[in-house]
Amino acid sequence: MNWIEQLVERFEEHSDFQYRQFRIGDESYTVLYMDSLVENGYIQNHVAEKLKTCNDISVFPEIPTMDEAAQAIVEGKIIVWDTTRQVLLEAVSEGMETRSIQESENESLLRGPRDAFVESLNTNLSLVRRRLPNPDLIINTYVLGRQTKTKVALLYMNGIVNPNILDEVRTRLSTIDVDQVLESGVVEQWIEDSWYSPFPQVQQTELPTKVLHALLDGRVALLVDGSPVALLVPVTFSMLFQAPDDYYERWMISSAIRIIRLVAAVVALTLPSLYIALISYHPGMIPTKLALSITASRTEVPFPALIEAVAIEATLEMLREAGLRLPKMLSQTIGIVGGLVIGQAAVEAGIVSPVLVIVVAITAISSFLVPAYNMSVALRLLRFPLMLLSGSLGLFGLILGVMLILIHLVSLKSFGINYLSPVVPYRPSDWKDLLIRAPLPYLNKRPKLLHPLNRTRMDLHKRKKGW
Numbered sequence: 010m011n012w013i014e015q016l017v018e019r020f021e022e023h024s025d026f027q028y029r030q031f032r033i034g035d036e037s038y039t040v041l042y043m044d045s046l047v048e049n050g051y052i053q054n055h056v057a058e059k060l061k062t063c064n065d066i067s068v069f070p071e072i073p074t075m076d077e078a079a080q081a082i083v084e085g086k087i088i089v090w091d092t093t094r095q096v097l098l099e100a101v102s103e104g105m106e107t108r109s110i111q112e113s114e115n116e117s118l119l120r121g122p123r124d125a126f127v128e129s130l131n132t133n134l135s136l137v138r139r140r141l142p143n144p145d146l147i148i149n150t151y152v153l154g155r156q157t158k159t160k161v162a163l164l165y166m167n168g169i170v171n172p173n174i175l176d177e178v179r180t181r182l183s184t185i186d187v188d189q190v191l192e193s194g195v196v197e198q199w200i201e202d203s204w205y206s207p208f209p210q211v212q213q214t215e216l217p218t219k220v221l222h223a224l225l226d227g228r229v230a231l232l233v234d235g236s237p238v239a240l241l242v243p244v245t246f247s248m249l250f251q252a253p254d255d256y257y258e259r260w261m262i263s264s265a266i267r268i269i270r271l272v273a274a275v276v277a278l279t280l281p282s283l284y285i286a287l288i289s290y291h292p293g294m295i296p297t298k299l300a301l302s303i304t305a306s307r308t309e310v311p312f313p314a315l316i317e318a319v320a321i322e323a324t325l326e327m328l329r330e331a332g333l334r335l336p337k338m339l340s341q342t343i344g345i346v347g348g349l350v351i352g353q354a355a356v357e358a359g360i361v362s363p364v365l366v367i368v369v370a371i372t373a374i375s376s377f378l379v380p381a382y383n384m385s386v387a388l389r390l391l392r393f394p395l396m397l398l399s400g401s402l403g404l405f406g407l408i409l410g411v412m413l414i415l416i417h418l419v420s421l422k423s424f425g426i427n428y429l430s431p432v433v434p435y436r437p438s439d440w441k442d443l444l445i446r447a448p449l450p451y452l453n454k455r456p457k458l459l460h461p462l463n464r465t466r467m468d469l470h471k472r473k474k475g476w
Contacts, residue, residue, distance in 0.1 A: 012075045012097060013039055013090045019079055026082075033060050037092040040100075041078075046085035056087055056100050069098035080158065110136070113215040115382065120257045125215040130160055130234035136217040137164065141224070145169070151182055154190035161196060164220070164230040171227060171460045177424050178229045178242060193233040193240050200242070202422050207390050209249065209383040210423040212241040218253045227461030243424035245458065247431075247443050249381040250274070255446055264445035271444065273378035276371065278388045281318050282399035282407045284368045288314040290403030302364075309359035315400030317361050321369050322392065324351060430458040 013028075020026040025045040029052065031038060038060060040052055069089060072078045078088050078097050087100040110132070113125035122140075126133045134148060145167040153161050163182065165175055181200040190196060193213075201210040214220060215237050220230045223241040231240040250270050255263040287295055288303065295303065310317060328351075352370075355361045372392075379385040391414060398406030421428035431439035439456050441447035453469055455461045 011095070012078070013041075015075055016041055016078060016082070016088070020082070031057065033057070036060075039090040039092065041082060041088040041090070043082060043085065047087060052087065056089065059100075060089075069100055072097040072099050084158075116214065116216055116219075116380075118216070118252070118254050120254045122216075122218050124217065126217065126232075126237040126239060128235050128237055130162060130232055133217075133232050133237075133239070134162060137220055137224075137230075140217060140221055146224070149179075153182070153185050153187075153196070155186070155188050157189045157191060159190040160234040161190070162232040162234075164224060164232065166224050166227070169225065169227045169455070169461050169463050170229060171462065174227075174243060174424055174426075174459070175229060178231075182231075190233065191235060193231065193236040193238045196231060196233060197240055202424070206417065206421055207387040208246075208418065208421060208428070209381065209387065210242075210244060210421070210428070212244040212248060212381065213238050213383060214241060215239070216253060222253060222256070225466075226455055227459040243426040243459070245423065245426060245430050246418060246428055249384045250379065251442075252380045256449075260446050260448045267444065267446060270378050270380065273375035274384075274388060277376040277379070277385070278392060279395065279407065279411065280368055280372045280375070281322060281392060282395040282410070283404075284365065285314045285318050285396055286399040286404045286407050289400060303362070306362040306364055310362050311359070313400070314365075315396065317365055318369075318396055318400075319393065321352075321355070321361050321365060322372075322396070325369060325373060326389065426458055431456070 017028055020041075023043070025043050026041070027044045028039055028041040031040075040056060042052070072081065072088070075097075078099075081099055082088055089098040089100055090096075091098060108127045108129075110124050110127055112123040116125070124136065126136065138146070143166075147165055147167050149163040151161045151163065153159050161182065163178065178200070182196075185196065185199050187195065187199070197211045197213070198204070203210065212223075220239050220241065224230055228244075229242050231242070233240075250267060255267065288307075292300055292304075312320070352361075352366050356363050356366060376385050376389055379388065391410075395407060395410040398410040400406075402409065418429050419427075419433050427433060430436065431443060436457050438454065439458055441451050442456070446452075450467075450469055453465065453467045455464045455466055457464070
């Protein structure tokens with residue numbers, strides 16, 4: 010049994026497997042492919058025409074083994090069997106439908122390029138290559154997943170990235186041994202440092218511009234075939250509060266927005282717990298007029314502040330999850346109707362106080378200001394244990410909970426980089442792009458925390474001479 014017969018036998022149970030035999034002059038060929046992956050008419054219009062016009066079959070790369078030929082078929086390629094020479098050849102194919110490049114729905118920008126990644130790995134790589142046509146941009150491809158054989162691309166800038174970080178990423182990728190890698194989330198969960206931490210140790214993005222910023226800083230990017238979400242490593246706490254358009258606006262505007270984001274993160278984490286602690290244990294710390302107003306609004310509420318707050322927060326989380334799973338038009342309706350109707354009905358029924366509704370609304374709005382969705386979810390999850398501590402121990406419980414979170418953040422690392430860097434350990438040179446974004450000429454060095462081989466971003470002497 011020759012190779013062509015073995016391939017036909019191997020795929021005989023596949024209803025979309027096709028093989029066609031035809032002659033061109035004195036030569037005989039057999040073409041094998043999956044019609045679900047190859048456009049109709051492509052065989053006749055391209056492959057057959059090229060065989061007719063080309064006397065030299067070396068234009069098609071030869072496949073040395075039958076297993077490689079079988080893998081090429083299921084990847085959407087065309088296999089040509091040259092009967093005369095008894096060799097397997099691979100032809101480029103077209104026809105795999107992919108989603109067109111569109112604006113990201115999850116990461117909106119006020120300024121800058123708005124195109125986002127799609128599910129095709131080749132398309133995503135072209136989005137990066139076109140913006141960074143530099144031979145130092147290195148792309149390594151891995152095949153992960155025992156059954157899915159998913160292609161994963163590793164991107165880095167040669168001469169900038171730290172070799173230790175690059176070796177660590179490669180080592181962790183080499184340990185992935187699972188049946189399926191259908192989305193970048195599988196890779197993310199496998200390579201992260203701490204599986205038990207609620208905080209993300211890998212940054213996610215759908216924006217090619219954010220990938221470019223990371224690569225030029227000395228970080229590593231991972232793109233997974235079939236996923237529109239790229240992974241960036243290593244990541245620090247402060248990086249998750251930065252957005253690409255921070256660098257497109259003037260430094261004062263960007264700095265003010267960053268400060269607002271960090272304040273909003275603190276509010277999203279602690280405001281309900283602070284409300285519970287003050288109402289339940291420390292009412293004397295509230296101004297007298299405000300305390301009287303809150304007391305009057307809570308006269309008919311039958312539940313303690315802890316139960317009241319947990320119930321309304323849990324209801325809000327259910328509304329959020331329902332909005333994510335419903336079609337877009339219905340999700341907007343459920344958010345508005347659920348928030349207004351349930352909140353108003355609960356206040357009128359005396360189940361919750363109007364002040365708590367305001368607190369929960371401010372908390373929800375604050376959580377939306379965090380650019381990274383996975384960081385926003387982490388803050389929302391940690392809000393509940395903080396509320397329980399505040400309901401049990403008052404302000405002492407809130408302070409204890411915050412201290413435990415800070416201790417965890419200090420001990421957390423991402424590919425050998427401290428999560429709270431450049432705050433811990435203290436690196437003042439990197440503070441120019443931390444809480445505030447310094448003017449562009451002051452950002453002439455890449456982050457020291459990444460230990461890049463080349464730290465210089467720009468030549469300020471030319472600008473000084475020009476002026």
